Amino acid sequence: MLATTLAGVISITAAAVFSFALLSKMVERMVSLSVGIMLSTSLLHALPEAFESQADPRSLFATLLGGLLAFFMLEKFAILRHSHHHEGDGHQHAHGHDKREAGKAGWMILVGDGMHNFTDGILIAAAFLADPGLGIVTGLAIIAHEIPQEIGDFIVLLNAGFTRKRAYLFNLLCSLMAVAGGLLGYYTLDRASGMIPYVLVFASSGFIYIAVSDLMPQMQRRATVRESVPQVLLIGLGVAIVLLLTNGSH
Template identity: 90%
Template structure:
């Protein structure tokens, strides 16, 4: 199920950013050079953020031959769990701002942006839940903390709506930055996951689900 959602989210995220968010931004009165600079800066920013996450991630596992003091593994797992929560909360807060910007630009764009984020968040949240369980969190605590992190999107949406409504000129730049995130996640994270399963039997459903994702976005925006 998670693998299927990854393929579907690739189609939705790429078509949302390339067919709707970016054209919406470039059709505004904003300077195209500044928008392209924002796109470049966004791609590099997501690359650096991923690098920092990789550098901070602990690759130590039980039984890997390393000798540590008693309780070290539990402490390390707990730290990784809290880092997942902090990163997820910030990510959801940003998603809320992006959805608000999309709705301010165009209601249909807001809908497809929300769908794109949901399609990506479902497999990510499942993965985060599993990481929290492995980090020693009980099922209830992992569920509650994941829910609280998800609610950060509401806070980001409210802040984005009331802030960007007064600074409407920033909306195209937020849309471009959002698009850079969608493109980066799809191309550098999700697609490589799909390439690891390269048999014809596994590739055909992937291609069909990507096409379905594109079709969903086109259907939702058919009146635009």
């Protein structure tokens, strides 16, 4: 419960601070750090933990494939969910249309975030059941990848007419869904421990997909040496953090 609560509160609060202060450079640095943390958490810890269990490797690989495809479809849905009407698009609408449309987009983002946080809670619980150290690292990885995403959501909420206070409050309430997911995952997976390797693989598929499909292409848009060196160093720092917190063992 502590891990799921802190994961939600820290990521929401950090995203609010960065969004409201418009610290764009820090956001870009956070992307590089989160890539290192997510990839090393998945490839050095969660996946080895899953594949050293008694589960069938072919079934685990099938879960990995299914997870990657599932996150691909979720991203497709997210792209559709985030596309909404903008002022000045040349279309004629009734007075107040823009505010209503932007408001709908804001509420849809909150619903999607609540569902995503609920899933994060289940994944943190699964990681803690496998090993407390892995649970801590998983919580840190979720915080790292949530901050850039939440920053984008804050911007959309403000555009939808939410005040800073309301945007923070509603996002904070959505983050508490992680606690509900953590409780459900803990008590359910404890009685069905055979499912833990599959949940860990599914979690890893999400981290790998987000890092490789979304974050790394974003980093590649800045290909100068001045931008690339800090990126590589921060990816390495993310890997080092994971290795340090787990003493190099999964």
